[in-house]
Amino acid sequence: MSGAVSQDDKGARAANIFDVARLAGVSHQTVSRVLNDLPNVRPATRARVEQAIAQLRYSPSPAARALVTRRTRTIGLVSPGVSDYGPSSIAMHFNFAARAARYNVEAVSSLDDDPGAVRQVVESLLRQRVDAIVLIVVDVGVLEVVRGLELSIPVVAVAASPRPSPLIVSIDQYRGARAAVRHLAELGHTRILHLAGPAGNPDAIERERGWRDELIARRLDIVEPPRGDWSAESGHRLGPDLGVEPGEAVFVANDHMAIGLLSAFRERGIRVPEDVSVVGFDDVPEAGYLYPPLTTVRQDFAALGGLIMQKVLIAVEDPETVTEDTPLPTRLILRESTRAV
Structure with missing residues (x-):
């Protein structure tokens, strides 16, 4: 195949994404889509790219991937600095869902509910070039701050609210x-x-x-x-x-x-x-x-974790299609602490 990388070239330096693209006869954007397991790549093209990756022993670094895709496959998670059952369960199941989607989570705890402190935490995550931020809200003042943020990346809030929003997910x-x-x-x-x-x-x-x-x-x-x-x-x-x-x-x-x-x-x-x-x-x-x-x-915190991740993926990949979600239902569990009078 024309454009192949010579053995001398490969010996001199590690292959990069452009080498893979030349060997496979595709654009570097197509290689990026294969690496990130995104849709709209023909099976034959995907196979050709994967063969080139194997032949060149190409292993993309996070920095190189971010340079080409402008994404780091990392999500910032801002959770309250408490061990309460609800927020802790949400954080745990969101981490599970992110891992299943092959995303990393950069978790930061906000030690108080002060909106200014939360804003500082969000800014610190932006400096780390995360693709999106998930915020577990435990104070309505923080939720109002989130509504007013104008950022270059989506912020998904986990919060019960009578005012629905496309970037808010919750349990009812x-x-x-x-x-x-x-x-x-x-x-x-x-x-x-x-x-x-x-x-x-x-x-x-x-x-x-x-x-x-x-x-x-x-x-x-x-x-x-x-x-x-x-x-x-x-x-x-x-x-x-x-x-x-x-x-x-x-x-x-x-x-x-x-x-x-x-x-x-x-x-x-x-x-x-x-x-x-x-x-x-x-x-x-x-x-x-x-x-x-x-x-x-x-x-159902497991379902909520999956819903949060689904919302993040849509907001990152196709933000124009983000819509409001119905809050997830709860279930009454009957045991022995209640009795008819």
């Missing part, structure tokens, strides 16, 4: 909360209290909104909820503040606070579910092994 916290409250109401509970999460957290806001709307729809009284910080300690501490009475029920904004609440109830001689029904949210691994096993709302 609102409908999950309504399902939990509906279950309690259908058991005959007419006073359903709530132990809420942090005031600025998008998930907590949507779960509280679902609780309120379901009570309003059923014309049940609303008692303003105390707020915890997602921890079992805060659930234990705030348990007495609920003023719960026999025959009532509590919808807790997450399972860990529900764990603390169950402990506080036992200390006060309140039996679950004989006296009070309790529903959590998340379905943490230990939820089924509590005493009693906890009725809760399960989130």
